[in-house]
Amino acid sequence: MVHALQRAGQRLRSGGSLISIRPHETQLPLVSIITPSRRIPVARLPTPGFDDRQSAADAALERVVAEGRFALAGIRNGRYRSLLDNPTQLRIYLELINPPRPRFPPGRRAHLLDLWRARPRGSRIEIAEWIVMTALRRL
Amino acid sequence: MEIRLIERFTTLKGRRILEVGCGDGRLTMQYAPTARQVLAIDPDRLSIEDALDEQAALRIPNVTFRVGSIERLPARGAPFDVALFSWSL
Numbered sequence: 001m002v003h004a005l006q007r008a009g010q011r012l013r014s015g016g017s018l019i020s021i022r023p024h025e026t027q028l029p030l031v032s033i034i035t036p037s038r039r040i041p042v043a044r045l046p047t048p049g050f051d052d053r054q055s056a057a058d059a060a061l062e063r064v065v066a067e068g069r070f071a072l073a074g075i076r077n078g079r080y081r082s083l084l085d086n087p088t089q090l091r092i093y094l095e096l097i098n099p100p101r102p103r104f105p106p107g108r109r110a111h112l113l114d115l116w117r118a119r120p121r122g123s124r125i126e127i128a129e130w131i132v133m134t135a136l137r138r139l
Numbered sequence: 140m141e142i143r144l145i146e147r148f149t150t151l152k153g154r155r156i157l158e159v160g161c162g163d164g165r166l167t168m169q170y171a172p173t174a175r176q177v178l179a180i181d182p183d184r185l186s187i188e189d190a191l192d193e194q195a196a197l198r199i200p201n202v203t204f205r206v207g208s209i210e211r212l213p214a215r216g217a218p219f220d221v222a223l224f225s226w227s228l
Contacts, residue, residue: 076148
């Protein structure tokens with residue numbers, strides 16, 4: 001990761017921005033069923049190996065700042081929601097996330113399918129994701 | 140959503156942008172129409188093929204999609220204004 005940041009730094013102009021977009025450390029993606037009258041939370045999706053990866057990314061960002069290549073320009077949190085029409089779209093959505101991907105805890109995918117089969121007309125599936133954006137400025 | 144957050148730090152309009160870990164170009168296609176030039180790379184060939192299909196469908200000419208990793212990008216070359224690591228650190 002440090003090499004990736006260093007190489008990006010070599011290709012950035014002085015004063016240019018390096019922006020890292022990553023999943024939030026503690027707020028896991030949340031899958032819910034949205035009916036016309038209510039929201040039914042179904043599962044939070046953990047990502048295998050996530051903590052180790054986050055720690056390595058944090059260390060890499062800190063290192064390139066400590067080396068004097070970059071200055072920290074800011075950190076912001078954000079949330080976004082995607083509405084999907086059915087469980088197949090949810091599966092495709094999750095497959096498109098760069099590995100390692102979030103996964104359903106044991107039994108929760110089946111729970112989602114049970115709830116989905118009993119859904120009122122007009123229901124959709126929502127996945128809410130929290131992200132952390134770290135901005136560095138090239139020195 | 141991601142674009143709004145990014146633009147709290149820097150504008151992408153008219154900029155030369157390097158996107159690392161572009162996947163199928165979902166984020167790229169959102170900002171590319173206003174960027175000056177984009178180089179978007181990802182090690183996954185199938186994702187890049189999907190991105191190229193989408194690029195052709197949307198007729199966005201200023202993006203170069205490439206299979207590869209940032210570590211293999213030549214150290215020298217025209218400088219970028221912004222480097223985006225989208226879910227790739």
